[in-house]
Amino acid sequence: MKYCVIYVICMLLGSSLAFGQLLPPPQPPPHVYYDFFVTPNQPSLVGPDHTFEGSLIRISDTEILHLFRLDPGFEGNHVGNNGCIAKRMSYNNGVTWSEPQIVYNDEYDNRFSTAFKLDNGDIVAFFRRYYCYDTWSGVNVDSDMLISKDNGNTWSERIYLEDIGPSGCFMNVFKIHGIPGYFASTYANAYIDLRYSEDGYAWDSVCYVWDYRDSAHLQINEPYFASLGDGKVIGLFRAENRPIHQVVSFDSGKTWSQPTPTNIANGAFCPSPTITYSSIYDRALIVVTDRRGGNYDYINFYSGTWFYFAEPSQIMEMPLAYTLSGFLQRGQPNDFRMLGYPSVLETSDTSFVVLYSDAYKKHNSLEDADYYQTHVYINPDIYKRTQHISFDIVQEMVFDENPLILYSTSSSGLPVRFESTDTSVVTIDNNQLVFTGVGECDIVAYQDGNEHFFKAKPIAKRIQVAKASQEFVFEPLPTIRYSDKQIALPSNSSKNMKLKYEVTNTNVAQIIDSILYIVGVGNTDLVVTQEGNTLYEPFYAVIPISIDKSYQDIELSNIPLLYCGDVYTEVPRYSTASLPLTYTSSDTSIIKIENKQFIAVGAGQCEIIVQQFGSDLFYPVSKTEVVIVEKLHQFIEFETLKYVYGDSVIIPTVYASSGLPVQLVSSDTSIAQIVQNYIVLKKSGTVILTATQNGNKQYYSASAVSHEISVSVDVETIVQSEVQMFPNPSQGIVYVTNAQGKRVEVISMLGEVLLMQEKLYDDFIDLSELSNGVYTIRLYDDTNSESVNIVLHK
Known part of the structure; x- marks a missing residue:
């Protein structure tokens, strides 16, 4: 859409000579009429009060806060101790405004200078107090600040700004992209500095200074700065009776140029310029008002507002190449100087609201100033920029592979969309390729443009989708x-x-x-x-x-403690693979193995080796078990022999419970002698006989048993015998006295006659052919018989 503008300049004087040395504003190029539209002047705040020097603050999408200086009534003037800070609100982006309300007032002229909305929502408003000692003159008192935390509804007490240096007035607050915190421009006559604040409340840090106070050859003041993106920052200065001067920085304010004159307003002197950067168009809107004549000059009829909508690089690099985008004659043309001090706020992507003050002399010779406003509209099409798409894609793909996110960029930074030329091969969902088949198709990248960029040329990339491979999804097989x-x-x-x-x-x-x-x-x-x-x-x-092959195991239970003679039968016959087991004893004197049974034959410790020798399907296995065999306990039974009479040999009743032989020991062999565990009596007396059994591999030794016996040989009861036999015990030959001619019998303990001789011719009897033991030798004739027990011990 094109905007048709009727550009009218009311010429109160018919001759261009009325402009003196200053030419009228040039006619913009024809295309400007259609691309940059400035509405006619409209009274915004016209009345008896003197109003100027304001700031516009965005509160919401439609709400605007306007802060400014107000000197009330017919006595209001450019300066005056009745000057206060006022506000008004617009709820429709500057179409209409509320009535002014006083924000701050005291005994001085409270000269508002600028305001800014911090990132935390607080609004900081700066002003200086001025003491007027006559109608047009006075001195600065101090610099101060107010803070609102509720979008301008209420305000803090006055905050005195101490130690702010030579500058007495804050002119504008701004941010530089990529740098946290805030910057502010402040000024005094022939002096401008830049200040930095981390939080927007403390302003004692000076970043850069332009100081011409000593030479006074350049009377700079009323600066205005703006960040134009990509590290570019520009500042425009008022220069008394000279054109607007500018300084620039290409490194986000680290270094600066020196002030250079511009061709803004055709080189006319202008107070208080403004700069508003539009990131949408990447252009700066510069608005100034000129004071082309003296305080009273017919040339002032033709003063007005100048508009420039310029690319940052062009104006920063060529300060004398500003191209006019629009001009609007002052709202109340007269011969008194135009006051100016414009305030600008972007109200939408394609519009700005501009307020400025126009002045005239009242009947009391004081200055009156009223607010006028205009709206600037931008034709977005004319400022559209071309763009191009960068798009690359893997052209050979495989069906069913991981989803592919399409990635493409446009030089405009706008998002790129994609389409598939064959949805039977691939579809696109949220910039993600979704494979639907195999074959070939094109993926086309589009950027359709917007109000700032033309549609980009589509880029098509052909892709080929091949069959997907399959896999055997299985954990690697173990052994x-x-x-x-x-x-x-x-x-x-x-x-x-x-x-x-x-x-x-x-x-x-x-x-x-x-x-x-x-x-x-x-x-x-x-x-x-x-x-x-x-x-x-x-x-x-x-x-x-x-x-x-598989492994097998032998499941052995713990073999308990065995005792000699025990037979352990709880022996497994098969391995866990049901294969037969073999057993081997490391010491057969302790454990013998018969028919898969453990027989404890002796005391001690040995190992039982259990084996399974494997098969075609199972590995062999072997285990060793330790077996402990304990000896048995035994005791001795020994019949008591309290008194013994007569007999020369006694066969005692003595035995061990184990069945092992018992040994007898005599305490006095002259009374009783032990021969082959027989007791051979020698003479009368008392003797102790002790029976012992020392044990073996199967039995512990038995406790010894002792008996005291008395041997008594009673001569009255014993018939004196003439026959004597000796030695007793004998090793085989027994000598006999006084026995020749008698019958001899040798009888065993079982009563068996082992040897018989009718008549004894020799004086000895030969027993050497007999085994050790006790034998009875009997001698008898027709009238008498005698018997003697002889111990044979060879």
Whole structure:
């Protein structure tokens, strides 16, 4: 859409000579009429009050706060101790305004200078107090600040700004992209500095200074700065009776140029310029008002507001190449100087509201100033910029691979959309390729432009989508053993398609319904196939499988402590593989193994080795168990022999419970002698006989048993015998006295006659052919018989 503008300048004087040396504003190029539209002047705040020097603050999408200086009534003037700070609100982006309200007032002229909304929502408003000692003259008192935390509804007490240096007035607050915190320009006559504040409340840090107070050759003041993006920052200065001067920085304010004159307003003197940067158009809107004549000059009829909508690089690099975008004659043309001090606020992507003050002399010779406003509209089409798309893509793809996010950039920074020329191959969802088939198609990248950029030339990239491969998704097979018996295999491929299995050696393994059954030991190949379809390639894989023998185990329970003579029968006969076991004893004198039984034959410790020698399917296994065999306890039974009479040999009743032989010991062998555990009596007396059994491998030694016996040989009861036999005990030959001619019998303890002789001719009897023991030798004739027990001990 084009905007048609009627550009009218009311010429109160018919001759251009009325302009003196200053030419009227040039006619903008023809296209400007259609691209940059300035509405006619409209009274905004016209009345008896003197109003100027204001700031516009955005409160919401439609709400604007206007802060300014107000000197009330007919006595209001450019300066005056009745000057106060006022506000008004617009709720429709500057179309209409509320009535003014006083924000701050005291005994001085409170000269408002600027305001800014901080990132935390607080609004800081700066002003200086001025003491007027006559109608047009006075001195600065101090610099101060107010703060509102509720969008301008209420305000803090006056905050005195101490130690702010030579400058007495804050002119504008701004931010530089990429740098936290805030910057402010302040000034005095022939002096301008830049200040930095981290929080927007403390302003004692000076960043840069332009100081011409000593030479006074350049009377700069009333600066206005703006950040224009990409590190570019510009400042415009009022220069008394000279054109607007500018300084620039290309490194975000680290270094600055010196003030250079511009061709703004055709070089006319202008107070208080403003700069508003539009990131949408990447252009700066510069608005100034000129004072082309003296305080009273007919030339002032033609003063007005000058508008420039310029690219940052052009105006920063060529200060004399500002191109006029629009001009509007002052709101109340008269011969008194135009006051100016414009305030600008962007109200939408394509519009700005501009307020400025126009002045005239009242009947009391004081200055009156009223607010006028205009709106600037931008034709977005004329400022549209071309753009191009950067788009690259992998051109060979595989169906069903991981979703691919399409990535493309436009030189405008606007988002790029994509389309597929064949949705049977691929569709696009939220810039993500979704594969629907195989084949070829084009992916086309579009950027349709907007009010600031033309549509980009589409870029098409041809892609080819091939069939996807399939995989055998299975954990690597571990070492397989015969005892594994069966292993479940995946039923489907990685693409959920049915798999087919075969084995090459059915003696080792077999396949039934995706189950691998182990039937033997050896090697085989597992053949895995999948036929594929229109979207997936067929799959074929051969997986070598080696099936090893299984391990077996022997389950032995702990063998308890055994005692000699015990037989342990709780012995397993088979391994865990049901194969027979063999047992070996490390010491058969302790444990003998018969018929899978452990027989404790002797005391001590030995090892039982249990073995299974394996088979075609199982590895051999061996275990060793330690067995401990304890000796048995025994005791001795020894019949008491309290008194013994007569007999020369006594066979005692003595035995061990183990059945082992018992040894007898006499305490006095002259009374009783022990021969082969027989008691041979020698003479009368008392003797102690002790029975012992020292044990063996099966039995512990028994406790000794002792008896005291008395041997009594009573001569009155014993008939004196003429026959004597000696020695007793004998080693085989027994000598006999006074026995010749008598009959001799040698009788065993069982009463068996072992030797008989009718008449004894010799003086000895030969027993050497008999075994050791006790024998009775009987001698008798027709009238008498005598018997003697002889111990034979060879």
